[in-house]
Amino acid sequence: MDREKYDEIIENLKAQILSERNSSRINKIDSNFYSEIRSIKMQLQEEQKKNMQDITLYMDITGLYDELKKLFHSFYELRFSKIAKFAVYDIQDDIYNLTPEEKTFYENLKREMNIYFKEIFDGEKPKEEEKVEEKIEVNEVNNIEGDSEIGSEAIDNEYIILRITENQPPIAQPERNYYLHKNDVVYLRKGLADILIKRNAAVKINI
Structure with missing residues (x-):
């Protein structure tokens, strides 16, 4: 395990916990914040497996794991x-300022709340929208007639805020399927965002 990296993550977590406690805003964090925590957690678990016969070392590693989990849980709640x-x-x-993981949580929660609002207010579960057969497939993002090539790592890591101007068919993407509706405000990868803008299906929101 990279102990220096572990210490860096622990100090970063402590700083982020303090920042979240002291602000009502959603502060910006690194886009790889969660992946780094998952990586060091997996390293600790591997170290535990390798050192099960050495009880002292095993307990030391378990202590590090517990510290990471406790701090992350505090950060997660806040x-x-x-x-x-x-x-x-x-x-x-x-x-x-949301990471991709947080944006997915935000969008899913809003969608579920809208469903339950209609169910409670109308007294019945809303009917499922008629399924649309057309889908925008993954390879369409990388190869659209007349468009410049899309799909480089630099573009994939760039996100844009859009307002959807008309209901869209389901859009299949590697990370998830998107169900976009008129007036939704969404945070999408630049490659997909550019396609929607070119189709006049969305407009960019400049911040």
Whole structure:
């Protein structure tokens, strides 16, 4: 295990916990914040497996794992309760600071709340929207007639905020399927965002 990296992540977690406690805003964090935590967690688990016969070393590693888990749980409660509040009150401020994982949570929570609102207010579960057979396939993002080539790693890592101008068929992407509706405000990869803009299906929101 990379102990220097572990210490760096622990200090970063402590700083982020303090930042989340002291601000009502959603602060920007690195896009690889969660992946780095998962990586060091997996390293700790591997070290535990390799050192099960050495009880002293095993307990030391377990202590490091428990510290990481405890700090991350504190951060998670602070951060995601704030994101949930933004979703409940449909607050658009700071959504550009969400990581892809957080954006998915935010969008899914808003969608589920709308479903339950209709169910409770109307007294019956909303009917499923008529399925649309057409889908925008993954390879369409990388190869559209007349478009410049899309799909480089640099573009894939860039995200854009859009307002959807008309209901869209399901859009299949590697990370998830998207179900976009008129007036949705979404945070999408640049490659997919460019396609929607060119089709006049969305407009970019400049911040």
